[in-house]
Amino acid sequence: GIQVEQSPPDLILQEGANSTLRCNFSDSVNNLQWFHQNPWGQLINLFYIPSGTKQNGRLSATTVATERYSLLYISSSQTTDSGVYFCAPGGGADGLTFGKGTHLIIQP
Amino acid sequence: EAGVVQSPRYKIIEKKQPVAFWCNPISGHNTLYWYLQNLGQGPELLIRYENEEAVDDSQLPKDRFSAERLKGVDSTLKIQPAELGDSAVYLCASSPDPYSEQFFGPGTRLTVL
Numbered sequence: 421g422i423q424v425e426q427s428p429p430d431l432i433l434q435e436g437a438n439s440t441l442r443c444n445f446s447d448s449v450n451n452l453q454w455f456h457q458n459p460w461g462q463l464i465n466l467f468y469i470p471s472g473t474k475q476n477g478r479l480s481a482t483t484v485a486t487e488r489y490s491l492l493y494i495s496s497s498q499t500t501d502s503g504v505y506f507c508a509p510g511g512g513a514d515g516l517t518f519g520k521g522t523h524l525i526i527q528p
Numbered sequence: 529e530a531g532v533v534q535s536p537r538y539k540i541i542e543k544k545q546p547v548a549f550w551c552n553p554i555s556g557h558n559t560l561y562w563y564l565q566n567l568g569q570g571p572e573l574l575i576r577y578e579n580e581e582a583v584d585d586s587q588l589p590k591d592r593f594s595a596e597r598l599k600g601v602d603s604t605l606k607i608q609p610a611e612l613g614d615s616a617v618y619l620c621a622s623s624p625d626p627y628s629e630q631f632f633g634p635g636t637r638l639t640v641l
Contacts, residue, residue, distance in 0.1 A: 453630065463571075465629065465631060468629040513626065515563075517573075518569075518570025519570055
């Protein structure tokens, strides 16, 4: 199956800081999603991004499928951005394969 | 539009007891997934349904786990008998088809004592 590596595993930032989260994956995929898991465990969809670049407010994501990586950018961090961010490539017959996540803490 | 609905949200049982989880996907979504999330890990796929057919259940421990999706809408995941190691969050997700964006329910947190 697909191997997924997310970095960094943990990140502590002050409110207002910017950050970049990285996801490397081992095989070509049909789908790649980024999720934010909030403190109550709900997985919130951030981006569906098999390739290219998308932006949504303070968040943006880029996937370079040919080089098998994806980046999630968070600008002007807020305390509500805290939680675990998961990258999940895959789709098709195999479903999504999740990385171990990046645990982000935004301090006021 | 309603999201994926799961119940119960929490379940505490004694080991060796049976337990069942229910999922109602987003209306019109033909593909339904069950994932397992252990503490500190990302979710892992257990089974995928296309309408009422289980098309990928290779990761489902079939000696004690079973699932069904009658009529191609709601789904039930069952464990019988439960073991201590089954304590985890069980997540249901749905998508229009296997290649589209997946949406997750809130999960059922199972504790086996």
